[in-house]
Amino acid sequence: MREAAPRAVTLICQALQEQIEHGLLSSGCKLPAERKLSEVFDTTRITLREALLQLEAQGLIYREERRGWFIAPARLDYDLMKRSHFHAMVRDQGREPSTRLLSARQQPAPAAVCEGLQLPPLSSVVQLRRLRCIDQRPVLYVEHYLKPAVFPGILEHDLSQPLTELYLNQYGLRYGRVCFEMTPTALHVEAAAALKVSVGSPGLLITRVNFDQDGRLIDCDLEYWRHDAIRLSAQVG
Template sequence: MRDPAPRAVTSICRALAEQIERGLLTAGSQLPAERKLSEVFDTTRITLREALGQLESQGLIYREERRGWFVSPARVAYNPLVRTHFHAMVAEQGRVPATEVLSARLMPASADICELLQLPGLSSVYQIRRARRIDGRLVLYVEHYLNPAYFPGILAFDLTRSLTELYASEYDIRYGRVRFDMVPTALHNEAATALKVAVGGPALRIVRVNRDQHGRLIDCDMEFWRHDALHVSVEVPD
């Protein structure tokens, strides 16, 4: 006889969490299909999915559209006070970064971007959309908006590389003061599609507005991280 749903959900969560914590289900490994898991736990697909959803919200597992459920890898540590870039940050933690350019174009700036970059109405900006991976897993969708006055011809360069390094090597521009805004959010359609997850899934949105070494507003980034991929850790010096 099957357990009542609330008790079954708790039991499934506990069992899978213990398997993950003991290393029996390893980071990045795929869980059996939902039908198989329903048989293992002698429960309904509805009850199983509720349990899987709870484990996903805890960051223990994640789902990819049309692929199934996987055990979440360890989060990467992110300190916004440290001057670095994605590839360096990930590599320094022994992980493998990769970047894919989704699109790059000159476009009219939205009212929000005009406000962030203090541009007049009807201004144009470079928009660069990228998806980023850690150890092969899609974890970050980011939209970069650049003031074209400071970066002529930038779309001709290899935009899979670090923009931080590209700015320095080709334009003698280095980041100065930066403003961060971090809020939990739900993934919109473009971000969800890039990360191969369902629209409305949980994410951490980080908006960065950057000035250069001369104090000029040069660009802003809108990052959408999978909620289980990142650990924000800040140590404030004395």
């Protein structure tokens, strides 16, 4: 006999969480199709989906469009106070990073970018859109906005490499002060498509406004992270 829906959801969550904690369902493992899982737990697809959504909200599993459900890997530790670029941060934690350039162009700056970079209306900026992966899993969609006067000719360079290294090697610039703003968000169309999730899926938006070693405002980044991909930390003082 099938359990009442609320109790069934709890039992499904507990059963799958136990399998994950004991390593029987390992990181990256694909779960059976929802139809099969509903048969295993003798429940309806609606009840099963509610349990899966709860586990997704906890960061234990994740869904990819048209591919199904997977066991989530360990979160990346993201120390906001440590000056490190994405590739170095990922490798330091024993994992494999990669970056793919999605687009690069000079364009009129969006209003929010004009405000963040203290630019007058209708100013031009260089926009870079990049997708970043950990162990081949897309976890971060980034929009970089650069002041063209600070980075002449930057579109001619390899823009899949860490910008930290490109800035230093080609322009003699190092990051100085950084201002962070973090906001839970629903992933918009471009971010969701890059991260292979549904539009409106939960994410974390980290906005970074960056200054160089001389205190000059040089660029800003809009980082759209999968909500289950990172663990934020900071030590002050």
